[in-house]
Amino acid sequence: MAKLTLPAEEWMYRGHAACPGCGPALAMRLLLKGLGPRTILAIPACCWTVIATPFPTTALAVAVLDNPIESTGASLAGLRAAADALGLADVTVAGFAGDGGTADIGLQALSGMLERRTDAIFVMYDNEGYMNTGVQRSGATPQGAWTTTTPVAGTRRGKREPKKEIMEVVLAHHPSYAATANPAFPEDLVRKAERARAARGPRFLHILAPCPPGWRFSSEETIALGRLATETGLFPLYEVEDGVYRITRPYGTLKPVDEYVRAQGRFRHWTDAEIRELGAQARAGWERLCRRERETAAVARPPPIPLTA
Amino acid sequence: MIEIRFHGRGGQGAVLASELLAQAAFLDGRSPQSFPFFGVERRGAPVTAYARVDDRPIGVRTSIVTPDVVVVLEPGLLRTTSVGDGLRTGGLLLVNSPLPPARLEAPDGVRRASVDATAIALAHGLGSRTMPIVNTTILGALARVTGVVSLEALGRAIDRYVPAAPAENRAAATDGFASVRLGDPAAPSANGAARIPFAVTVPIPEGPLARLPSSSIRTGSWRTLVPEIDERRCTRCNFCWKYCPDDAIELDGRGYPVLVLDACKGCGICAEVCPPHTIAMVAASEGP
Numbered sequence: 001m002a003k004l005t006l007p008a009e010e011w012m013y014r015g016h017a018a019c020p021g022c023g024p025a026l027a028m029r030l031l032l033k034g035l036g037p038r039t040i041l042a043i044p045a046c047c048w049t050v051i052a053t054p055f056p057t058t059a060l061a062v063a064v065l066d067n068p069i070e071s072t073g074a075s076l077a078g079l080r081a082a083a084d085a086l087g088l089a090d091v092t093v094a095g096f097a098g099d100g101g102t103a104d105i106g107l108q109a110l111s112g113m114l115e116r117r118t119d120a121i122f123v124m125y126d127n128e129g130y131m132n133t134g135v136q137r138s139g140a141t142p143q144g145a146w147t148t149t150t151p152v153a154g155t156r157r158g159k160r161e162p163k164k165e166i167m168e169v170v171l172a173h174h175p176s177y178a179a180t181a182n183p184a185f186p187e188d189l190v191r192k193a194e195r196a197r198a199a200r201g202p203r204f205l206h207i208l209a210p211c212p213p214g215w216r217f218s219s220e221e222t223i224a225l226g227r228l229a230t231e232t233g234l235f236p237l238y239e240v241e242d243g244v245y246r247i248t249r250p251y252g253t254l255k256p257v258d259e260y261v262r263a264q265g266r267f268r269h270w271t272d273a274e275i276r277e278l279g280a281q282a283r284a285g286w287e288r289l290c291r292r293e294r295e296t297a298a299v300a301r302p303p304p305i306p307l308t309a
Numbered sequence: 310m311i312e313i314r315f316h317g318r319g320g321q322g323a324v325l326a327s328e329l330l331a332q333a334a335f336l337d338g339r340s341p342q343s344f345p346f347f348g349v350e351r352r353g354a355p356v357t358a359y360a361r362v363d364d365r366p367i368g369v370r371t372s373i374v375t376p377d378v379v380v381v382l383e384p385g386l387l388r389t390t391s392v393g394d395g396l397r398t399g400g401l402l403l404v405n406s407p408l409p410p411a412r413l414e415a416p417d418g419v420r421r422a423s424v425d426a427t428a429i430a431l432a433h434g435l436g437s438r439t440m441p442i443v444n445t446t447i448l449g450a451l452a453r454v455t456g457v458v459s460l461e462a463l464g465r466a467i468d469r470y471v472p473a474a475p476a477e478n479r480a481a482a483t484d485g486f487a488s489v490r491l492g493d494p495a496a497p498s499a500n501g502a503a504r505i506p507f508a509v510t511v512p513i514p515e516g517p518l519a520r521l522p523s524s525s526i527r528t529g530s531w532r533t534l535v536p537e538i539d540e541r542r543c544t545r546c547n548f549c550w551k552y553c554p555d556d557a558i559e560l561d562g563r564g565y566p567v568l569v570l571d572a573c574k575g576c577g578i579c580a581e582v583c584p585p586h587t588i589a590m591v592a593a594s595e596g597p
């Protein structure tokens with residue numbers, strides 16, 4: 001029998017209210033394997049508030065604060081201060097928010113907690129849209145994707161604007177640790193959760209989380225699509241510790257993006273030219289990342305930034 | 310005024326059924342109302358929707374707790390959801406089922422009607438075997454056994470508001486109208502209590518915090534497919550365990566996967582990620 005490559009303990013209960021095949025549900029299950037039971041989660045309005053709370057039950061074995069959608073970053077600062085005041089030094093304070101509650105509506109509170117160097121982990125699960133309210137576009141929705149607010153009709157071809165690069169926004173705040181992760185690579189995700197837990201200061205995880213109803217694919221494809229997102233270079237896996245980049249899933253050659261695009265109903269209207277354009281963008285992003293890895297490995301580590309206020 | 314409650318599953322069109330009924334009643338010149346229960350509308354999860362029809366404008370805005378008619382779009386819900394709650398004596402239970410009405414369980418004094426809406430919908434190419442779209446068929450049956458709307462108005466509402474395949478949906482409604490069977494009221498049972506089972510009973514915890522694990526909720530009732538694991542070809546790689554979003558696979562002492570039937574939603578991920586393809590998704594005939 002194969003050795004377990006992940007911690008056996010579960011801190012997410014079964015019986016939760018996520019859709020069949022939900023990427024964010026698997027993301028939470030894996031994340032908590034890395035963060036462990038001494039965790040307090042702040043969750044804003046998003047799919048996960050609904051997933052976690054089929055009344056009168058909870059799907060989470062850890063403590064949860066249910067906060068307004070804009071204020072996860074502020075909640076983290078308050079929870080950290082309260083935990084410190086109670087002497088709960090071993091407690092990990094983490095936020096778990098959708099892309100809307102992170103990159104759009106929650107952005108100022110996130111920026112605030114990063115800039116004040118709050119000792120907490122902010123996790124954004126990226127299902128690339130406002131899914132809980134029925135698939136509206138968010139800043140993190142990819143360019144050209146269909147959503148109910150970016151229709152495909154006549155001259156309209158889905159979302160006009162490119163996906164917001166939340167990692168760039170976060171890295172501009174010089175967090176002590178930031179990483180991308182993907183539930184299709186569970187060992188990598190759990191290891192990054194463990195590393196984030198071990199670090200101090202402001203930390204950030206960007207987890208790609210495929211959503212079958214929102215992306216319009218069949219529920220059994222969640223893992224295959226997650227793998228393709230990384231193998232095509234569209235969602236590379238890397239971590240940045242004190243400014244030093246490290247790619248955690250290196251690839252000699254990237255896969256073409258065709259299969260990833262064609263498997264999803266939200267891109268059904270795309271032409272071959274549009275797919276080629278996305279492939280070019282994926283390669284450019286990948287090369288930029290490889291360059292940064294080389295450059296930051298060469299320089300000495302930047303001086304440490306003071307931890308919490 | 311007639312009050313109607315619909316029970317279906319996410320993806321089956323229960324909410325659209327209540328809307329179509331209201332639109333048809335409006336075309337008949339009556340005053341209708343339609344709204345869904347605000348809850349989890351996940352694919353496969355139990356969904357409730359309401360409709361009221363009267364000859365005068367309706368003032369009441371609350372959800373329907375003592376319906377005159379209960380419409381059940383999926384017979385499996387009879388086992389897992391208390392669909393008969395509050396159904397009035399002399400009321401009607403209409404179920405999508407191939408069974409004759411007399412074989413349906415119903416609260417005392419409730420009339421029963423059945424229509425094989427799944428077979429009719431599939432004959433008209435509506436939905437798939439695992440998720441047939443039965444809403445228009447069952448509305449045809451409802452029109453017949455309650456007279457709350459005319460078949461003609463229902464057809465016009467379908468033409469206007471059904472986004473895909475209106476002709477097939479109209480034909481299915483006509484077939485539902487023609488083939489629905491109405492039975493006698495359920496005879497009172499010895500203790501006079503409703504016999505529709507309550508399957509989802511979870512005690513409300515004391516105090517402000519929800520501490521009960523959700524594992525008491527049986528999301529297994531959502532699925533239409535279920536994994537079948539062929540242990541002989543299993544290499545015990547535990548991929549199925551690793552990738553299940555519902556933690557519905559446990560590993561036994563020897564490392565073989567064991568399905569947790571109460572929890573598995575039938576997403577199919579485990580079958581897809583299994584390297585030696587030892588897991589097959591088969592039709593889920595029985596609920597947990």
Ligand SMILES: Cc1ncc(C[n+]2csc(CCOP(=O)(O)OP(=O)(O)O)c2C)c(N)n1
Nearest residue numbers: 045046047069098099100101129130131132
């Ligand atoms: C200020 C405010 N505006 C709107 C809402 C309604 N709302 C609830 S959940 C949600 C979607 C959140 O999207 P995201 O953060 O991307 O998470 P997802 O639902 O995709 O998991 C919205 C808009 C709200 N709760 N608060």
Ligand code: SF4
Nearest residue numbers: 018019022047131211
């Ligand atoms: S809508 Fe998407 S993110 Fe939300 S529960 Fe369903 S699968 Fe998960």
Ligand code: SF4
Nearest residue numbers: 553573574576577579
């Ligand atoms: S079908 Fe989906 S929910 Fe069921 S055991 Fe497999 S992965 Fe888990």
